[in-house]
Each structure stands twice: as structure tokens, then as C-alpha cells.
Amino acid sequence: MAASATAIEEFLAGPLVTWLATCVRKPETLQVYETFFDGGPITEVLLQIDPEPSQFVPSPSSLQGINITFARIKIFHCIIRNIKNIYEEELGQIVISLPDCITLGRSPASEASLEQLKLLILLLLGCAVQGPTKEHFIIKIKQLPVDTQHDIVDCIKQVTDDQDIVLTFDSSEQSAQKLYNHVRSLTVERDKLLQQWMSDLGQEFNLNGHTSSTVEVMESNHLAVELADWKARLRKQRQELEEKTEILAECREELEHANALVTKLKAENCDLVVEARRAKVYQDEMDAMRERVERADRLEAEVQRYRERLADAEFYKVRVDELREDNRVLLETREMLESQLARARQRAEHVLGLEAELLASKQNFNEVLLERDSAKEKIQELIDENIQLQQVTKSILQETSTVNVTIDSDHDDINSGDNSLSEQLTNNAQARALKLELENKKLLSTIDSLKEKSFHESANKLLDLEKEKKKILLKHEQLQENYERLTRQNEELENLFKNAIQENRKLQETMDTIKVISDRQVQDLQNERIKVTELEKNVESLTKEKQRIQTLCDTIKKRADNAEKSLVQISDQLQSVQAQLEQGKELEKLCVQLKDKIAILEKENLNMQKEIVKLKEMLEIKDVKLDEEMEKYKKQEKEIQRLMKEIESSLSQVEKLQEFEHKVQELLSQTSVYTETITTLQKDLITEKLNNEKCKSNLEKLGLTLDLLDNDINAVVEYMINNPKMQKIFSLKFNKTVENFEQLVCKQCEKNDQKQSENVSSTEEQNRFYDKLNTEILNLQHFSEALQTENAKLQVDIATLKSQVHSLQTQQTALQLANSQLVAEKDEVSEW
Helix, strand or coil: CECCHHHHHHHHCCHHHHHHHHHCCCHHHHHCHHHHCCCHHHHHHHHHHCCCCCCCCCCHHHHCCCCHHHHHHHHHHHHHHHHHHHHHHHCCCEECCCCCHHHHHHCCCEHHHHHHHHHHHHHHHHHHHHCCCHHHHHHHHHCCCHHHHHHHHHHHHHHHCCCCCEECHHHHHCCHHHHHHHHHHHHHHHHHHHHHHHHHHHHHHHHHHHHHHHHHHHHHHHHHHHHHHHHHHHHHHHHHHHHHHHHHHHHHHHHHHHHHHHHHHHHHHHHHHHHHHHHHHHHHHHHHHHHHHHHHHHHHHHHHHHHHHHHHHHHHHHHHHHHHHHHHHHHHHHHHHHHHHHHHHHHHHHHHHHHHHHHHHHHHHHHHHHHHHHHHHHHHHHHHHHHHHHHHHHHHHHHHHHHHHHHHHHHHHCCCCCHHHHHHHHHHHHHHHHHHHHHHHHHHHHHHHHHHHHHHHHHHHHHHHHHHHHHHHHHHHHHHHHHHHHHHHHHHHHHHHHHHHHHHHHHHHHHHHHHHHHHHHHHHHHHHHHHHHHHHHHHHHHHHHHHHHHHHHHHHHHHHHHHHHHHHHHHHHHHHHHHHHHHCCCCHHHHHHHHHHHHHHHHHHHHHHHHHHHHHHHHHHHHHHHHHHHHHHHHHHHHHHHHHHHHHHHHHHHHHHHHHHHHHHHHHHHHHHHHHHHHHHHHHHHHHHHHHHHHHHHHHHHCCCHHHHHCCHHHHHHHHHHCHHHHHHHHHHHHHHHHHHHHHHHHHHHHHCCCCCCCCCHHHHHHHHHHHHHHHHHHHHHHHHHHHHHHHHHHHHHHHHHHHHHHHHHHHHHHHHHHHHHHHHHHHHHHC
């Protein structure tokens, strides 16, 4: 039956073809279904998984002379054989359901062929994901969309987890139902193959019979004589055949037993080899984890050192704040000094003005001195003039005296002469002398007055000049002192200003350097915090890996112990088998075959040893690379030392994670408590059920049901009264109560000497009894209601506990996913 178009489209749009398209050079050709008929894309992906397959896959071009169906069958047969070899030899797994190469070759367009093609691509996907080049294919799968990734993961789980297509080495842990299904599928496949073989054999027999019928007719005459002989021989041969079949059946049983032992030994050998590989891998991982643990310890020590450095950083921070405060104070002092300098400059300008005034006063003083000198010169000139005038006056007086003498002489001489002329001359001379005396007096008086004036003026001027000189000298001294004081203050202020400027520059430089250092430290702190968070994550992942590896080591040790025990058992079984093989002479051929197989296994062991040697060489190469990486790591450790300050933040995250782990442990303890409470509640439920059953049995004894108890009490009482069984029970109980009552009455009569038995009537006793029954029925109803409410509460508690258990399971899965992510990040960090 040909496959439908929708089925083909679904197959082409499915996850298997999308994955196959990522691994093929021409993915657009996979959109045509006919490209799968010759197995070209499957062969291409198979060569990517195993470049050197155990069986060469022929191409369609090399099989041109052969029938196309036979060529297709041969190609698919080689592909399936190679896939089977990969599963068995490299992965140590057994393929249960192999694709049928005959259906793929004969009718590739049929629906059965489509299913076989899906199975073939599914097995190819399992090889690709588990094979030696799995990283290449996993990277390509991760590049696909998320939905297709989930679909591909589901397909991979069909191969790895379901155990329906491929049996892994953990198949012994699966349930008996799965093993039964495997055996059943194998028997169905065996019957199908037997039926197919019989049909093919019948077709071949029909063809051979049709051709040989004519020949038999011609040779029937010649063979009639020989038929009797052959029949006799046939009888003998049948007898021998029966004997040999019996012997062969026994040999087959022994052979099957030996084959079973051999297969078991092979399986156990494979398991031991796998466990040895795993043990070696776990040992390597243990060594790596020890190194990582040592690295974590070193990192913790460095974290401690960086904590101390953080304390130093806080000290530096405080020091920077103090320096900033000092800088602010220095800036304030700088402003104050600048204001003082401005005032000093004003004073210096004032001093310059005073110096100018001093120079002007000096000039005035010099001018006054010059005026004084000129006045002195004038006074000296006046004195000289006065002296000259005195000399002139003296000369004039002398002349006058001489004139008088001459006049007297002349008068005496001229007495005889003319008296009138002499008188006139004397009068004139006297008049002239008087005038001269008067002028002399006036001149003397003027000279005296001038002397006095000049003296007084010069004295006053001298006094004034001396006073002004003293004042100017005092002012000069004061100004000189002020000038010197101001120059000193100016020099001091200039020195202070220069020192302040230098200190300000130094402080500014120190502030700049401190800012740069603080910025660098802040950046280093930020970078180190980031790296410390990463390192904390690494530490967390390393601790988790350490725990996981410890658990794995414990399991490996247990497995190793079990393997040793199984080896001892196997050795004992081998000895018994060898004894059985030595006893049976008829099984020598089988022993030879087993020896050949053992030789093959030894060859495989030698090959494995060669591979181990190769792996050791690879390990040595990797050790060399690891040494190089360690050198690089040592170089990087110097950089990491700067980054370890961030571990403090990561330690907080570690504490948070420890808190989460503590919470998880608390949740686990709560789950254990909840499970214990559930078990106790279940026990309580069982006890309550037993009590309910007892109550039901008691009610059945009373002739009541739960439906009647739900009704009114009066109806229950009427039912109990109308029930003849209850009447009998009541009458019996009534008689007993009457007897008891009579005994009590007798006792009371004996004690109190009162006879009350006559007043007691049977009706009152019945009423009391009915009241007691009513109260008991009410109590039973309340008890049943309480049981129902408690049952409902218990069911609610069970539901809540189930929901809590489910939430805890989801949290556990989330934690496992987070753990897997941390492991992946750890792997990335380790690769880095």
C-alpha cells in the first residue's frame, strides 16, 4: 500500500528530516521524498558519524549494472550493518528492532517503507547523539528553534530511554513487563520472517517444480527401478536421522547452554569493560575535581586576603575623605589668605602713596632748606650792607668832622673876609649835616628794624622749619617703620601665599592621584566583584560536583565490589563450564569455536589495550597541554588576585544558596513528615473504617441501616419498635433490667428501709429504656457525622499533602535543572 501524501508531508516536515537537513550539504533536496530511495543523505550523515565504517556503503553509480531493487537493498543493508556495528562496538548497546532493507528496496514509496525509513533515521539520530562526534551534532541541534529541539529530544528519548528500539547496559534494571514486551516483539518478528521465508521458498519451489516436471516425465522410466532401492536407503537414513536428530537436539541444548553462558560472559565482560572505563573516567574526574577543590581552597584563601584588602580599602576611603576635608580647609585658608593678600596689596599701594608723599615732603624740606640758605645769604648780604652802611656812615661822620674842622678853620680865616658867605656856607653845611644825620638815623633805625625783622623772621622760619623737620622726620621714621613692617608682612604673605599655592598644587595633585586611584580601585572592585560572583558560582558548582563525584565514587566502589563478586562467580562458572567441556568429547568442536571466539575477544582485548595505549598517549599530550594551560593559568592567577574582592558578594550568594539548600532540606524533612502523617492518617482511616464496619455490624445486629439513621429519630424508634427482632432484644434487655432493678430495689430497701419496688412500673422502665436507645441512636448519628467530617477532612488533608508533594517534586526538578545549568556553566568555565 502506497503512503499517503499527508503522511509524506508530515514526514518531510517532521523533526527527523529537519535534523537531517542540518547535517547535509544540500538540505533543499530533502524536500523531495524520492531522494531517500537510494539512501544518499543517510550515507552522508553516517560518514560524518564514522568516517571509516566497518562495511563500505556502495554508491548507486557503482551499482549501475545490477537491478535497481537489489542495489537499493544492498545499500540499505550496508547502512543498517554499519549502524548496528556502531551501537554494538562503540556504544555497547543492542539494537532490537532493525529496519527491513528488503521493504526499503522493493517498495520505497509504500507506507511500511516510510515507517522503516523513520526507524532508520531515528537509529541514525541515536548514533549521532551518542557517537564520538556527538558535540558537532549537538551544536547543530542547539542552533534549531526551541520547539524542534524539544521534538528532537523526544525522538532521542525513544532510542535512549524507552528500551523498545535499543537495549542499553542498564536493561537489567527495567521491569519484567518491558522484557516480556521485548520477547513478544522478537517472537512476532521471528514468525513474520519465518512466514516470509516460507513464502519465498514456496515461490522458488513452484518455479523449480514447473521447470523440472517435464524432465521427470522423461526420466520416470529410468528411475522406477532405483526407487525401491532409494526407499530402503531412505528408511535406513531416516532411522539414522532420527538418532542423529536426538543427538543433535542434545548437542543443541548443550550448545544453547554454552552460548547462553558465553553471551552472559560477553555481556558481563562488556559491563566490566564499561564499568572500568567509567571508573577510569570517574578517576580522572576525581583528580580534576580534587584539583578544582584545591583551587577552590586557594581561591577561598585569596578571598580572605582580598577581604583584608577590602578593610585596607575602607581605610583608604576614610583617608580620602580626610584628605578631601583637609583640601576643603586648605581651600578656605587659601581664600582667607587671598583676601589678606588683597588687603596687603591695598596696604602696599597705600605705602607707595605714603612713599610718594614722603618724597614730596623731602622735596619740600629741601626747598625749605634752600630757602633757609637763601635767607641766610640774604641776611649775610644785609649784614654786609649794614656793615658797609656803618662804614659809610663812619666815613660820612669823618667827612663831616673834617668838614666841620675845615669849616672852623675857614671861619677863622675868613673872619676877615666876607662874613656873610661863611655864614651861608655854615648854614648850608649844617643843614646838610643835619639831613645826613637824620638820614643816618633813619637808616640805622631801618637797619635795626630790618635786623630785628630778619632775625625774628629767620628765627620764626627756623623754628617752623625745625618743627616741620621734626614732624617730617617723625613721619619719615613712622613711614619707614610702617614700610619695613609692611614689606616684612608682604614678604611673609608672599611666602605664605607661595607655600599655600605649592601646598594647594601638591594637594590638588594628591587629590587627582587619589581620585585616579580611587576610580581605579572602584573599577577594580567592580570587576573583581563580577569575577568573584563568577568564582562563587564556580565554587558552588565545584562543591556540587564534588558531592556528585563523591556519590559517584561510592557507587563506583559498590559496583566494583559487585563486579569483583560477579567476577569470582563467573570464574567459578567458567571452571565448571571448562569441566563440563572437558567431560564432553562431542563438544570439542564447540570448544574450538569458543576458543576461536576467545581468541577474537583477546584480539579485541589487544585492540582495546592498543586503544588504551593511544588514550594514554592522548592523555600525555593532554597533560602537556594541561601544563601549558597551567602556565597560562598561573599567569591568569595574577590577574585573578586583583579580581578576588568580588568573592565577598559571591560568598553572600553562597550563603543564599546554603539557605536554599537548608530550605530544601527543610522541605524534604517536611515531605518526610508529610509522608509520615499520610501513613498515620491512612492508619487512622483504616481504624476508622474498622470502627465504621463495627458500627455497621452493630447497626445490622440492631436491624438498622445508615439510611434509616439519616431519618428522624422518631422514625428510627418506630422502626425499632415494629421490628420483631428488636422487640425480642428489648424484652430480653427489659427482663434483665427488671431483674437488676429488683436487685437494686432490694438493696435499697435493706439499706433505707423503704419499699419502692411496688411503685416502679414496667412502662416507666420501657420509657427509660427507649430514652436510652434514643440517646444511643443520637450518639451514633453524631458519631457517624463526626466520622464523615473527619473522613472529608482527611481526604482534604491527603489532597493538600499530595499537592504539596507535587510542588516539592516540581521544586526538586527545578533545582535539578538549576544544578544541570550550574554543571554546564562549570564545564564552560573549566573549558575557559
